[in-house]
Amino acid sequence: MFKHKGAHQYTWYQDTLGRRSMIDLVVVSSDLRPHVLDTRVKRGAELSTDHHLVVSWIRLQRRMPDRLGRPKRIVRVCWERLADPSVGGVFNSHLWESFNQIPREVGDIESEWTMFSSSIVDAAIWSCGHKVSGAGRGGNPRTQWWTLEVRDAVKLKKESYRAWLARGTPEAAEAYRQAKRTTVVVVSEAKTRVWEEFCEAMEKDYWTASGKFWQTVRRLRRGKQLSANTVYSGGGELLASTEDIVGRWKEYFEDLLNPTDTPSVEEPETEDSEVDSFITQAEVTELTHLCNIAGRSGTVPLDWATGVVIPLFKKGDQRVCSNYRGITLLSLPGKVYSRVLERRVRPLVEPRIQEEQCSFRSSHGTLDQLYTFHRVLEGSWEFAQPVHMCFVDLEKAFDRVPRGILWEVLWEYRVPGPLLRAVRSLYNRSRSLVCIASCKSDLFPVHVGLRQGCPLSPVLFIVFMDRISMCSQGLEVARFGDYRFSSLIFADDVALLAPSSLDLQHALGHFAAECEAAGMRVSTSKSEAMVLNRKKVACTLQVGGEVLPQVEQFKYLGVLFTSEGRMDREIDRWISAAAAVMRSMYRSVVVKKELSRKAKLSIYQSIYVPTLTYGHELWVMTERVRSQIQAAKMSFLRRVAGCSLRDRVRSSVTGEELGVEPLLLHIERGQLRWLGHLFRMPPGRLPGEVFRACPTGKRPWGRPRTRWRDYVSRLAWERLGVPPEELEEVSGEREVWASLIRLLP
Template sequence: WYISTWNVRSLYRAGASRKLEEELKKYKADITALQEIRWRKSEITQLRDHIVFNSGSTANIRGTGFAVSNQKKHLVIKFQPINERICSLRLKGKFANLTLISVHAPTEESETEMKEDFYAELERVYNNIPGHDIKIVLGDFNAKIGKEDVYKPVIGQHSKHVVTNDNGARVIDFASDKNLRVASTFFPHKKIHLETWVSPDGSTRNQIDHVLIDSRHATNIQDVRSFRGADVDSDHFLVRARVAQKMASKAHSKSERRRLFATDKLRVQTVKAAFENEVNIRLQKDHSERETVDVIETKWNKIKDVLQGAATEIMGERRKPARNDWYDDEVAEALKQRNEARQRMLVKKTRASGQEYRKMRAKVKLICRKKKRFLERERVKQLQNDFEQKRGRKFYKEVKNIKNGFQPRLGCVESKDGELIGGKEEILNRWREHFEEVLNRGEMQTDLSQEEIPLEEDVEPPTREEFNDVLAAMKENKAPGEDNIAVEMLKNGGERVQEELYDLILSVWLREKMPQEWDSALIYPIFKKGNRLSCGNYRGISLLSTVYKILASLIAEKLHVFAERVLGDYQCGFRKGRSTTDHIFTMRAVLEKFYENDLDLHQLYIDFEMAYDTVSRIGLLKCLENLGIPFKIIRLLRMTLSHTHAKVAVQGKVTKGFSISQGLRQGDPVSPILFNLILEAAIRNIEVNAGGSIYNRTIQYLAYADDVAIIARSAADLKKACTQLEYGAATYGLKVNEGKTKYMVTTRRARRFGSLQVAQHAFNGVNSFKYLGATLTSKNEVKEDIASRIAAANRCLWSLGPILRKRDVSRNAKLTIYKTLIKPVLLYGSETWTLTSADERMLNCWERKVLRRIYGPVVENGVYRCRKNDELRELFKEPNIVKSIKLGRLRWLGHLHRMDQGRAPRIAYEGHPGGRRPRGRPRLRWLNKVEEDLSKLNMGGWRRKASDRTAWSELLKEAKALQGL
C-alpha cells in the first residue's frame, strides 16, 4: 500500500477537492499528507471517496492535513491538529501502529526565529508519539538535501542535490537527533522522478518534499518517487512511498439500511386516490381472515403489511435529492485538457507549451467559477419562484439549506478513549454503545410488568371521534418510526384503514398489550456544539411508530385532565395557555420590585442531569398512584414503558437494538406530562407548599418542565429549599447537575457573592444567567439581554447574507425572511423589557442596518450611497422594531390582566415584597413604560377593555397604524 505527500497549493478553489480525489484514486494514494489546504478551522470533512483531516487557521492560508481513502479510514485511531504547519495521524497496524506527521516548514528565506519555533514544535509533537509506533514525518520541508558523506547514514546517495542548504541542514539535524532516515534520498530514480517542485517559469526544479522514517523500521519503505502527471494545479508534484507494513484487517458485518417512502407524492390527487384504492384492495383480500383473528400482534402486522405494500406499489422509495453538482462533463474535459497541456510542458519546456498551459489554467478557473455561480443563481431563482408561487414549505426549506451552508458529513467518531474510529460498522457500534450507556445509567430496574396495579376500569376507552381528532391534529412531513409508516399514509389511506386502526387501538386499550414493534425507537444523533467527533456532543432524537403515537396521544388526552387538577401554578411547561414568557416576566417583575425596595433576592437555577432519561419507572408508577391518577391510565403507561428498546440510525444505516430500562420515552406525547407529575410528586414529598409567592413567603419555586428556579429571601432559605428538592427528586431518579446549576443574588450592595455550598455541592455564583433564553442579571438590567438578542439576530442575519445580498431575490421575499426568521430572534422575551432611550436608539439603529441591506443603496449622480433614515421609513411600511416591542408589551398586558388572580405572573405584577425604597430617583418600572405607551395612544379605561380579548386585539390593531408610539 502507499502513503504520499503533496503540497496542493489550496483546496479552497472551486473544484479543487474533486480533482484531488480523482488524482489520488488514479495514483492509488491510500493516505496522503497534504500541505497548503487553505481551509479554515481544524475539522474532518467526508468527501465522496476520501475523508480529509484538516489542521487550519482562522484565515484561508496554509493548513496541513491528511486525505485518507474510504478503504483505509477504518485504520485511523487519532487525528491531532497542532497548527497550520503541523498535524499528526495515528493508524492501526497489524503488528505495530503508525503515526504520520504532516509538515509544512518555513521557506529558506524565512527568519531564523520562525524556523526554530517550527522545529521546536515538531520536536514536541514527535516526542509525544507512543514509543512502539512506526514514526513517519513527511511533507513540504522546503529543504534541499545534498549527498555529503558527513550526513550519512541519515541520508542516502540518491538525492537530486549535491549540496545541503540551511533548511536541509535543519532537517538532517532533526533526523539525527530522533534517529530517523530521510527515505526520499535512498532510492535511485531519474532526476525527473526526484524533483518535487518547479518554479513558475519552469527554469528551477528542486527536491524539497521529503519522507522521513525511524531507522528501526526504515526497511518498511520500499520506494519513494514523485509523479509529475498528478495535477491539482500546484507547483509541487505528488510524492509517493510504497510501504510494506501490514495494516489491521477490516471487520465486515451487514447493517440494516433505512428506507423511506415518497409520501410527497400523496399531494397529487391521482396518486392519493390510487393509494387509497390499493389499500382497500389489500384490506379486502385479508378481510375474511381478519374477522376471525383477535390477536393484537397479528392485527398490527396485517395493517402494517397492507400500508407498506400499498406504499411500495404506488409511491415507491424516497430518492435522495439529486446533488446540485456543477462539476459536470464540461469541467472534467477542461481539466483533462489542462493536464495534457501540463504534461506537454513538462516533457518539453518551450515558450509555446508554457503559454498553452497558462491559457488552459485560466480557462479551467473561469469555467469552474462560472459553473459554480450559475448553480448558486439557479438555487436563488428557484427560491424566489417558490416565494412567488406561495410554496412556503419549499421556500423555507431552501432558505434553511442556504443558511446552514456546507455541513461536513461525519466520517469518523471518537471512542471512549478518544481514539478515532473510521470503519462503518465500528462507527455504528460506537453510537450504539454511547446511547446504550446514556439511556441506561444507574442500576438496571426490575420488570415493570411485575408491578401490581389494581384492575379497575375507571377511565372510558377512546371514542372514534377522539381517534379522528388526534389523527387530524398530527403534523405531516414528520419522519416515521422504524415501521416506515408516515402520518400521511394514515390520513390518505381511506376510511376503511382508519377503522381498522381504531379497532386495533381499542383492542390495545382494553387488553393492555401492544405490538412489540411499538416498543422500539429509532434514535438519530443531532449535533449540538463542540467537537463533532465526540458522541457526547450529540443529543438523540427518537422516532416512534406513528400508530403508537396516536395511542400515546389518546392516553395523554385522558391524563391531561387529571394532571391539570394536581399540578401547581409554579409549573408552566407543556401546559395550555402558558409559555416561557410567564416565568420570564415573573422573574423580572419580582427582581424589579426587590431591587427597587432594597431587598436582596437569592436565586438558584437548577439543572437536572439527563432529566428525562434518568427517571425511575417504578418510582413513576408509584408517583402516579399517589397523585390519584386513575389505575387504568397507570396500567396503560406501564404497558408503554415495560419493554422499550432502541436502535441508532447513522448516515442511512441502523445499528442493532438494545434495551432501555429507565427514563421517559423521548418523542412520546405523554412524556412531558409525566415529567411534570414527577416534579409535582417530588415537591409534595418534601412537604413544601409550592404555591404562594415570594411576596408573602420566604421561598418560591418556578418550573418550566425540567428547568427549575428557586428564589428566596436569604441564602439559608435557599439552601434548605434546594436540599429538600434534591431529596424529593432523588426518589424518582433525578440528580442535580452541579456544574450547570448556578447561584445568583440580585442586590444593590457592592459585596461579592461567591459559590453556594449546599451539602456536598458547591454551586458557582454568577452575575448573569440565561433563564429560559432570557438573560437575567444581578443588577436587574435588561441591557445585557438586549445585547444578547442583538448578537443572536446578527448571527442569523450573517447566515442569511447569501440570500439577502442576491439581486435575484425580490425585496418582498427578503422582507418576509426578515419578519419571520430574523426579527423573532431579537424579539424573544421583549414583552418583559423596560427600555431606556438608549436601548430604543440601539434597537432602531440595528433594524435600519438590516433594512439598508434589504433595500440596497441608491445611485445619486452616478455614485452609490446608503439610504437615509427617512427614505427607509417611506419604504418600510411596517411598525419599527421599538414599536413592535411596545405593541408586544401591550398584548402581554392584556393577557396578564385576564389571568386568574392566583397565577404567578399576575401576583408578581400586582404584589409588593415589603421593604423601603432608598433615596434617589428610582428606575423606571415596566408598568411605568406600559402606562406611558397607553397615554400616548389615549387608551383610557384600559383595564375594562383588556378584559375582553377580542376588543383588546382590535385596539392593538388600531394602535399598530397610529403614529403615537
C-alpha cells in the same frame, strides 16, 4: 533514498530566478518506515501554486477496516408522490381493497398491527414506487457544476501544463496560461448557472412547496456538517470499523437509558414509513379499530414500543459519545394512540399541578416564567431586598425517571386503573436501537426513563417533577409583597429563590434529597448560584459536599439575567445573534438576485425578527435601544432592497418600498398585548400575582430605574391615549384592547 530524476524531487520552484527546493516532506512513524514503497513529486496543474504535490505509497500488511459512512445507494418508497392527487387516488383505492380483505373478527394486537402496516406499505409501493438516491456511476451528482464543458476545459488545462513541462518553450507557456484562464471562466460560469437554477428552484418551492423551501433554508443556515468516522470506546480506545462504532453507540445509549443508580423499578411484563403522514379516512377507521383493541387488552404492538435513537452532535469532540444528544423516533400510529391517552390523562392531573410549573401546559409558557423572574428581580432591586437564587440542573432528567415511582405518582394524582394500565402498556416492552449513518445496531431493552418524542411523555414528566417540588417545599420561601413562592419550574429547569443564603441552602438540601429519593440527581457542575444585591455578597451552596459556583449572570430559558437586574446585555446579545443569522444566509439567500423580495422577506419575518426580538415583551425601550434595533433591522432590509448606506436612502422609504411593518411598532404591540394579558389574568396565576404585588422595603437614595410597568403604562398613554388609571378597565375587554393594538399607528 528513492531514486528519481530532479523534476520529481523538487517540491517548490521559482521559474523567474531558476530556484528549486525540497521543502515539503512526508513524515511517517518508525514502524511504518519499512512499508514505504516510494515517495515522489506529482507535478500537476490542479493546485495552482508554486508547490507540487508529494505522494507516498505505503503497503499495509493488515486489512483496512471498513469506514462508517452513508451508503452510496439508498432505495426507499417515494412517499412524496402522494401529494399528487392522481397518485393519492390510486393509493386510496388500493388501500380500501387491502382493508376490505382483512378479517373483521378481533385477533391479537400483533396480528392486527401486521395486517394494518403491511397493507399501507403495499399500497404505497404499488402507487408511489421506489426512489434511488445517492451517488452512482460517473461521480458524485452533488457536484452539479461539473459538466462536460468543465471537464473538457480542465482536461485541456492539464494537457497544456504537461506540454509546457515537456517543452519549456514560451509558446507552450502561453498556451497553458490561456487554457488556465479559459478554465477559470468556464468553471465560474458553470457555478453561476447552478446557483441561478438553485435560486429559481427555491423561488418556485416558495410558491408551490413551502415545506421544501423552509427545509432548504434550514440546510443553508446549518451549513456543511462534518461527521466523524471514528469514536472513542468506553476505555478511551479509538474505534474505526463500522461494527465497532455501531456497537459502541449501542453500549453508550444502553447504559444511558438504563442507569443502575436509580431506585428499584418494575421488571417489564412479558419501521414505520413516512407514508403515515398522508392519512386517509380508511386509515382512520382501521387505526381507531386498532387503538380500541390496544386499550381493551392493555397491550400495544411491539413496533409501537420500539424507538430508533439518532445521535445529534452538540459541541466538543465529535469522537466522544457524551457530546451527542440522542433523539428517539417512534411509530407514528403509536404516537396517535399516545395522543389519545394524553388527552385523557391531562384533564385528571392538570388541576393538581402547582402554578410554579409552566411547561407543557395550556395558557402557560416561557414568557410567564420570564416575566415572573424579571418582576421579582426588578422589585427586589428597587427596594434593596436581596434575592438569593440557585439554578438547578438535573442530570439526564428525562432519561432517569424510574417507571415504578412514576406509576405510583400517577395513582396519587387520581389516574384510574384502566387508563394507567394503558399508559403502562407503552413501556412494558419498550426497547430501542441506534441508527448512525444508516447503520442500525441490535435491539436493547429500556427499563428506565420516558419515551422521547412521545406525546404522552411531557405530561408524565411535569407530574413527576411537580411531586418532587411539592414534597421539597418548606418554610424557606421568597416573599414578593403578599405572595410567597419558593421556586420557578419549567420542565427540568428549576430556579430556587430565598431571602438569604442559609434559607436557600435549606431549600436546596430539601430539593436535592427529594430528587435522590425519586431517582434523580442534581448536576453540581452545571448548577449555579447568583445573588441580586446592591453589595457584592458571597453565596456558598453545597450539594453532596460539592460547592456550587457563584456567577454574575445566568441564561434562564434563553434570557440572560444578571446580578444587577439589568437587561442591556440581553438586548445586545440578541442583536449579535440576529447578525449571525444574516451572515449564515448572506451569500446564499440575502443578496441573491434570483430570489424574489417576497421570499427574502418571509425569511426576515420568520427567522430574523423572532431571533432579534426574543423576550422583547420584557424590554424597557430607551433611545439607545431603539437606535440599535432600528440599525439591526435596516442591516437586513437594505440588502434585500439592494441598496447601502452610501445611497443615502431613508430607512422609512426603504421600509415602505418593501411593505414591511416597522420593527419598533412590532415590539410595542407585543408589549401592550402582554400588558393586557397581565391585567386579565385570574387570581392565582403567578405572573398576574407578581404584577399586582407591591414589594416591601425602603428605596435607597438616588434616581430609581424605570420600572417595566411605568414604561408600558406611559407607552399606552402616548400611543393609545389610555391614561394609567383606566388601563385595567380598558384592557379587561379583550376585543376592545386587541382592536386598539391593531390600530396602533
